[in-house]
Amino acid sequence: MKGLGVIQPSLSPWASPVVLVWKQDAYMQFCVDSRKLNAITTPDAYPMPRMDTLLDYLGPAKVLSTLDLSKGFPKMALYPDAIAKSAFTTPVGLYEFTVLPFSMRNSPASFQRLINNLLEGYEQFALAYIDDIAIFSQDFESHLFHLTTVLGKITQAGLTVKAKKCQ
Numbered sequence: 001m002k003g004l005g006v007i008q009p010s011l012s013p014w015a016s017p018v019v020l021v022w023k024q025d026a027y028m029q030f031c032v033d034s035r036k037l038n039a040i041t042t043p044d045a046y047p048m049p050r051m052d053t054l055l056d057y058l059g060p061a062k063v064l065s066t067l068d069l070s071k072g073f074p075k076m077a078l079y080p081d082a083i084a085k086s087a088f089t090t091p092v093g094l095y096e097f098t099v100l101p102f103s104m105r106n107s108p109a110s111f112q113r114l115i116n117n118l119l120e121g122y123e124q125f126a127l128a129y130i131d132d133i134a135i136f137s138q139d140f141e142s143h144l145f146h147l148t149t150v151l152g153k154i155t156q157a158g159l160t161v162k163a164k165k166c167q
Contacts, residue, residue, distance in 0.1 A: 001030075002095070006074055010096035012087035016103070032088045034103040044109035049129050057127055061136035063143040067150070068165035069131040073111055075159055076100040118157050119150070126150045 001007045016037055020028040058064065078086060078100055086097040086104065100107050108130055115128040125146040126135050135150050137143035154161065 006099050007095045007097055010084065010087040010094045012084035012094065012096055014085045014087045015094060016086075016088045018088050018090055032086075032101060032103040034086075034101075034105070037085060038103075038105035041105040044106035046109040046113050048108065048112055049127065051129070054127055054129060054134070057123075058134060058136050061138065063137045063140055065135045065143070065147055067133040067135070067154070068162045069115075069133070069154070070160045070162040072115075072131045072159055073102055073107055074099045075157075076111065076114060114157075118153055118159075122146075122150065122153075 002009075014037065017033045019031050019033050021031050023029050076099060078097055082104070083096050083098060086101055087094055088096070100110060112128070112130055115130070115133070119126050119128055119133070125137055125142075126133060126149075128134070133150065133154075135143070135146050137146050151161075
């Protein structure tokens with residue numbers, strides 16, 4: 001992660017512990033336990049989409065595609081004043097994130113804001129819930145246009161999709 005610019009050495013007075021979590025694929029994932037930091041973080045009031053509202057939009061669609069963004073959070077730079085607060089301890093030192101980590105309280109709201117801004121003007125055929133995007137249309141021809149439009153916006157933003165999880 002250091003070589004990718006995702007983390008950097010830190011001199012922060014903040015420090016969250018690291019835990020390793022077994023994933024389904026039989027590998028361990030590095031996770032930062034930010035519960036203490038999150039407990040004192042002012043929540044971002046940005047609204048998260050309601051599932052019932054999303055389903056209402058999708059209901060009349062005849063053609064539907066879903067896209068799963070790949071590693072979207074690490075594509076967002078962390079606000080400068082939050083970098084020191086993202087610090088975590090490891091056996092080899094103290095590090096801090098330079099990009100948005102999953103573990104911070106406001107990460108989902110920040111990413112939702114980014115995706116909503118990205119899809120602004122396309123709400124009639126594309127909606128997102130964090131890193132999942134639904135593209136919906138009345139016919140196949142318009143769906144190809146909608147899909148191409150959204151994929152173009154994703155590419156322009158420097159984001160990518162997980163092909164295996166797209167339908």
